[in-house]
Amino acid sequence: MSQYAVEMENISMIFNKTIVANKDINFKVKKNEIHALVGENGAGKSTLMSILFGIYEPTTGSIKINNKLEAISNPIKASKLGIGMVHQHFKLVDIFPLWKNIALGAEELIAKTIVNSKKIKEEITAIMKKYNLNVDLDQSAGNASVGAQQRTEILKILYRDADILVFDEPTAVLTPQEIDGLLEVMKELQAAGKTIIFITHKMAEIWKVANSATVIRKGTVIDTFEISKTTPEKLAEAMVGRKIVEVKNEYKPTLTETVLKMKNVSVRKSNNHKILGLKNFSLEIKAGEVVAIAGVEGNGQQEIVNAITGLSKIEKGQILVSDEDVSKSSIYDRYNKFKIRHIPEDRHKHGLVLDSTLLENMVLQDISNSKFNKMGILNFAAIQTYGQKILLKFDVRNAQSGFAISRQLSGGNQQKAIVGRELTAESQLIVIFQPTRGLDVGSIEFIHSQILNAKNEGKAILLISYELSEVMSLADRIVVVNSGEMVGEIEAKGAKKEDIGRMMLGKES
Ligand SMILES: Nc1ncnc2c1ncn2[C@@H]1O[C@H](COP(=O)(O)OP(=O)(O)OP(=O)(O)O)[C@@H](O)[C@H]1O
Ligand SMILES: [Mg+2]
Known part of the structure; x- marks a missing residue:
């Protein structure tokens, strides 16, 4: 029997024939380990995991699951192979209760027509008990807290009996209290025999749960580390390619x-x-x-x-x-x-118009400013110069000179664009x-x-x-x-x- 649950070999992913998100990646995950996948914003982590989950077909490369070559052509196939993914941005139906979200597409039916809600709820309750992962099943997803929504996403893949669990930045949206709870859940899942791939930017979290970590930078693998044999400083340096200096307020006096x-x-x-x-x-x-x-x-x-x-x-x-x-x-x-300017908490809801270009987003609230607009006629040249300056200064990766559609950017790069816009505006x-x-x-x-x-x-x-x-x-x-x-x-x-x-x-x- 192979010691690996996942073997991704020579994976490359090129979007629109130009954006190289993954380049010749070799990524192996041992059975039953917690393997951290780390790297800068836009390094290609979510893309690699989306390939594993059958959302994208890679440009080149092959994937073995439990030592068997598999063509993972869609997420349904991935689920059948026991792969489950908790996405960076949740994918729940707001108006459905949580139990319905969990069972969606995998419902138990009575006489092939009626959804057996009682049985489904019983099954989910058993899973909740087993992993200490609780939500109010009758609450609608739209009213659930971020933490509860995430637990729902986890329950969703456990309900489908996943053995290989991918967590894409699960802690980014949680409070410190909730993070500790989630890390405990991950350890319990490991104890129950599951294999976990864990994307995070936080060294402390890696040191609490992970056995190993693979670093990718600009689409290629830099190295794989055993956590017990390295340090947080070394891992951080491998991620960004330089030493990190902590920034601190020097307490310059305020004005009157x-x-x-x-x-x-x-x-x-x-x-x-x-x-x-x-x-x-x-x-x-x-x-x-x-x-x-x-x-x-x-x-x-x-x-x-x-x-x-x-x-x-x-x-x-x-x-x-x-x-x-x-x-x-x-x-x-x-x-x-x-x-007054505002960097909002929810970058998708209040930060960006996701289907507009980055340049349009850079002047979202300022579109009637005479700098960009003369009696209703937009000055594209001025918008372009202004927007590109922000994107460059804030190092928004793969912005394609601002013409990229905001939705296509990695989560962290979307955030950098918003922060850049709000800090640059008057x-x-x-x-x-x-x-x-x-x-x-x-x-x-x-x-x-x-x-x-x-x-x-x-x-x-x-x-x-x-x-x-x-x-x-x-x-x-x-x-x-x-x-x-x-x-x-x-x-x-x-x-x-x-x-x-x-x-x-x-x-x-
Ligand atoms: N559907 C897409 N179309 C075009 N480009 C894309 C698409 N998805 C991702 N990309 C590009 O591929 C690169 C890698 O993105 P990815 O989301 O994998 O990064 P990441 O490592 O997950 O970053 P983060 O830590 O910010 O989430 C990014 O620069 C992004 O702009
Ligand atoms: Mg990502």
């Missing part, structure tokens, strides 16, 4: 004028309008100051962002930007008149929500330095991040929220992680 003033603001919860998600919240940010909101997800962060950017109406209170009341202003005015206040989600270590370093540049240029910055390390590296001041209320505030200089952690959980510090 106050840019943002939130006075006793209350907002209804974004996913449940019956209750308040933000209560009597007040906050001031000065020019040249980075204020970070720390807290466990769902404690008012989304409501703060929605109130400032205009995505939600406020119930009570007032929001001032440079002393002008924006509380009732349109989203358009907040961008164009009051110069602004006085930038609201930044989870800016480095899904970015590789080199890109995180770069984005962090750009955020600090914006501070040094005198912009007021509100940073919301669930990653305490990100908060600690960038903030001048840290505000802690719990249950929609401010529970504490602390100067970042000299602050300790443990103190903030304690405040986040609502305990007295």
Whole structure:
């Protein structure tokens, strides 16, 4: 019997005859191991796994599953071979309950016609118990939290009895608390005999669960490492081809004028309008100051962002930007008149028009600016020059001079494009929500330095991040929220992680 569950040999993938996403890749995964697949944004990880899962047919190469040559022509074939994939961006039907999403396409039928919902739910419940992987089966996918949606995606492949599980950046969308839970689930799956391929950018996660790691860069394999025989620094260096330096706020003093003033603001919860998600919240940010909101997800962060950017109406209170009341202003005015910019949490929902080109996306909110538009006639040359400059500076890979359709970009490169757009546009206040989600270590370093540049240029910055390390590296001041209320505030200089952690959980510090 072969020791390998997966052997991908000489795989190349060329899109549109020009974009080389994978080049002569040899990738082998031993049975029952957790094998990390790592590399920069756009290195070709998702593409390689999409080939394994039968979504793309490779330009060249062959695949053996359990030592047998297989033509994996579509995902149904992949499922039959015991391969399951949890995608980087989820693929659930919003209006269906979770159990229906899990069983979709593999439903147990009574007399070949009626879906046997009782039996299906029983079977799923048994799987949930076995792996400690719980969701509310009757909740609709659209109302489920990101964590629950992801557990649903995992249940979906376990329901189909997958033996080889591919996780494409599963932790990028989770909170630190949820990540620990998922890593435990992965270990339990391994203990039950499954083989796992795990894509992630986080060294700490690899060291917690993986046995080995393969690094790809610009479509080719650099090396495969045994985790017990290497270090996080070495692996990170193999990924980006250089040493990584952590960026840190130097605490240059802020300017005197106050840019943002939130006075006793209350907002209804974004996913449940019956209750308040933000209560009597007040906050001031000065020019040249980075204020970070720390807290466990769902404690008012989304409501703060929605109130400032205009995505939600406020119930009570007032929001001032440079002393002008924006509380009732349109989203358009907040961008164009009051110069508020926004890096949204959900890059697909609020960040990009996925079927438009990158260049169009680079001027999305500024299309009526006289720089790009004279009495309704677009100045394409100006848009092109402006957009290309951003894409170059923020190292958006395979942008094809901006003419690439945004959907075709890798997830991390889509994120870099959004961050580039928002940091480049003229602004006085930038609201930044989870800016480095899904970015590789080199890109995180770069984005962090750009955020600090914006501070040094005198912009007021509100940073919301669930990653305490990100908060600690960038903030001048840290505000802690719990249950929609401010529970504490602390100067970042000299602050300790443990103190903030304690405040986040609502305990007295
Ligand atoms: N359908 C497609 N059409 C054209 N180009 C594509 C397509 N899918 C991916 N690419 C290109 O192939 C390259 C590799 O993309 P891929 O999504 O595999 O990267 P990745 O390693 O998963 O990156 P990330 O960490 O950002 O998710 C990217 O530069 C991307 O632009
Ligand atoms: Mg990817």
